[in-house]
Amino acid sequence: MGRSPCCDDNSGLKKGPWTPEEDEKLISYIQEHGSHGSWRALPKAAGLNRCGKSCRLRWTNYLRPDIKRGRFCEEEEELIIKLHSVLGNKWSRIAAHLPGRTDNEIKNYWNTHIRKKLLQMGIDPVTHKPRTDLNLLANLSQLLSPPPNLANLINPWDNINNALRLQPNVAELAKLQVLQNIFQILNTGNSLPNMDQITPLNNPGLMPPHANDLLGNPSNPNPMCSSSQFGVGGQVPKSGEYSTWASMDTINCNNKSNLSSLDESRLPSLVNISPEPSTMNKQKQIESNTNSTNYGSGSSELTAATGDLFEGLEKLLDDDGNSDSFWKDFIIK
DNA sequence: AAATAAATCAACCGCTCTACC
DNA sequence: TGGTAGAGCGGTTGATTTATT
Numbered sequence: 148m149g150r151s152p153c154c155d156d157n158s159g160l161k162k163g164p165w166t167p168e169e170d171e172k173l174i175s176y177i178q179e180h181g182s183h184g185s186w187r188a189l190p191k192a193a194g195l196n197r198c199g200k201s202c203r204l205r206w207t208n209y210l211r212p213d214i215k216r217g218r219f220c221e222e223e224e225e226l227i228i229k230l231h232s233v234l235g236n237k238w239s240r241i242a243a244h245l246p247g248r249t250d251n252e253i254k255n256y257w258n259t260h261i262r263k264k265l266l267q268m269g270i271d272p273v274t275h276k277p278r279t280d281l282n283l284l285a286n287l288s289q290l291l292s293p294p295p296n297l298a299n300l301i302n303p304w305d306n307i308n309n310a311l312r313l314q315p316n317v318a319e320l321a322k323l324q325v326l327q328n329i330f331q332i333l334n335t336g337n338s339l340p341n342m343d344q345i346t347p348l349n350n351p352g353l354m355p356p357h358a359n360d361l362l363g364n365p366s367n368p369n370p371m372c373s374s375s376q377f378g379v380g381g382q383v384p385k386s387g388e389y390s391t392w393a394s395m396d397t398i399n400c401n402n403k404s405n406l407s408s409l410d411e412s413r414l415p416s417l418v419n420i421s422p423e424p425s426t427m428n429k430q431k432q433i434e435s436n437t438n439s440t441n442y443g444s445g446s447s448e449l450t451a452a453t454g455d456l457f458e459g460l461e462k463l464l465d466d467d468g469n470s471d472s473f474w475k476d477f478i479i480k
Numbered sequence: 481a482a483a484t485a486a487a488t489c490a491a492c493c494g495c496t497c498t499a500c501c
Numbered sequence: 502t503g504g505t506a507g508a509g510c511g512g513t514t515g516a517t518t519t520a521t522t
Contacts, residue, residue, distance in 0.1 A: 187508090
């Protein structure tokens with residue numbers, strides 16, 4: 148369990164920003180020898196005065212030819228939110244679902260953009276549930292009741308009208324309530340309902356207000372996502388253009404699904420009846436992740452089936468393009 | 481135009497996990 | 502079985518860029 152001693156302060160190894168020369172050395176070495184050897188041995192072999200860890204980070208987060216740079220498109224953002232709601236801060240696992248994006252990039256984007264956006268919407272970015280902190284409640288109560296000095300001037304009906312003006316917020320809360328229900332099911336692990344039972348599509352009673360409008364609403368193509376090349380938005384790596392940069396498959400940002408395609412594809416089964424032996428380790432990891440993520444308090448121990456449920460949900464989320472518009476409208480304002 | 485604040489993101493730190501002996 | 506090395510991950514920092522005053 149020892150920590151890697153390769154990054155001692157006394158080692159004399161260089162730290163900080165990489166120079167184009169260093170990048171060039173690292174790239175040419177990996178092009179020649181591959182990146183699957185020992186990272187610790189790599190710097191010396193490549194003629195770099197860096198620790199292996201630093202080289203690995205530079206390669207995986209910046210120099211790798213399949214990295215897609217530039218702004219995240221709406222669909223990527225939406226997928227990150229979906230995955231984060233299931234996986235928590237498991238950035239590498241989230242990154243595995245976004246081709247060309249690194250865990251570091253996603254983590255940064257989450258912390259700088261998405262987190263703020265969710266907070267502004269009154270959603271706790273950790274639990275993905277509506278925030279119930281004092282500020283939010285204070286705002287709500289302020290909206291619902293006029294200041295004392297004005298109270299006597301306002302007709303009681305105005306209070307009702309004020310409340311009705313909050314209807315859009317109520318609609319948002321209703322949407323979130325459905326999400327919350329899903330997480331409760333996931334957390335308790337006591338019952339594993341058929342997905343049909345918890346899918347609002349098949350259960351109109353669970354549909355949030357205006358859900359039909361949301362579901363049937365075809366969205367506009369995002370101009371930021373028009374390129375399927377790494378240079379979304381036409382950006383290139385800061386450190387220079389390398390000939391090894393190749394086109395890659397990315398999320399098809401323009402391919403928005405509609406309700407009918409979701410219906411046709413149906414949702415995948417979430418529970419494996421007889422998992423393969425190799426899934427045992429995965430299971431352990433899922434449970435570990437779930438425990439560390441700590442959705443909700445005091446939930447019972449997750450059963451193995453619940454772990455499969457998480458895995459299935461992750462798969463469901465990964466099967467993007469079909470369940471797309473529902474979740475998009477459901478989660479993203 | 482200069483100063484300051486806010487936002488962004490590359491890189492580092494330290495911990496955990498896994499493979500190997 | 503326990504110890505160690507190495508890789509990988511998530512959190513954090515700090516330099517740089519951009520926006521605001």
